Amino acid sequence: MNTRDRDGEGRARSARPRDGLGRPLPYGAGGVERQPEGVVRTPAETVAEAQRLLDAGMPFHAHEVFEDAWKSGPEEAAPLWRGLAQLAVGLTHAARGNDVGGARLLRRGAAGIDGLDGGPYGVDVPGLVRWAVALAGRVEPAGNGTAPSGPGRRGDGRGTAPVDAAREAPRLAPDRAR
Numbered sequence: 001m002n003t004r005d006r007d008g009e010g011r012a013r014s015a016r017p018r019d020g021l022g023r024p025l026p027y028g029a030g031g032v033e034r035q036p037e038g039v040v041r042t043p044a045e046t047v048a049e050a051q052r053l054l055d056a057g058m059p060f061h062a063h064e065v066f067e068d069a070w071k072s073g074p075e076e077a078a079p080l081w082r083g084l085a086q087l088a089v090g091l092t093h094a095a096r097g098n099d100v101g102g103a104r105l106l107r108r109g110a111a112g113i114d115g116l117d118g119g120p121y122g123v124d125v126p127g128l129v130r131w132a133v134a135l136a137g138r139v140e141p142a143g144n145g146t147a148p149s150g151p152g153r154r155g156d157g158r159g160t161a162p163v164d165a166a167r168e169a170p171r172l173a174p175d176r177a178r
Contacts, residue, residue, distance in 0.1 A: 022060025057166030
């Protein structure tokens with residue numbers, strides 16, 4: 001018998017609590033409140049809410065905010081929101097200790113937004129691309145020819161220790177001070 005959690009339309013939806021990085025916790029455990037799905041926000045509200053979540057060390061939740069904007073916004077803005085969601089998931093993986101997945105998603109997100117105009121939304125696209133490429137280079141496992149070994153490396157070929165998501169949170173817009 002399938003006891004998976006389902007929504008009103010029968011789609012699988014885990015009701016398990018989650019931690020700040022979106023990892024499922026055991027039923028009954030305390031967790032972080034989930035982001036509601038399908039929220040339509042203005043671009044400014046999207047950037048502000050995602051920045052709040054990033055600053056709180058919750059990039060998984062920020063990715064959900066970007067995903068809502070990507071799915072509910074105008075088609076021409078979708079590449080920006082999709083790329084920002086990938087950056088947030090990349091930071092999530094790096095914070096969970098998944099160096100390979102983190103580096104890949106950070107680079108994929110950076111490539112997806114590189115050259116886009118974040119103008120009307122105030123998004124610092126060039127700054128985010130630089131941030132993502134630099135973080136990917138720091139967390140990527142040694143031995144693949146792209147990440148140096150040295151101080152801070154684990155020495156076991158798996159890259160660095162998990163990053164602190166709040167400390168590594170990017171600035172989405174240059175005028176948004178911490």
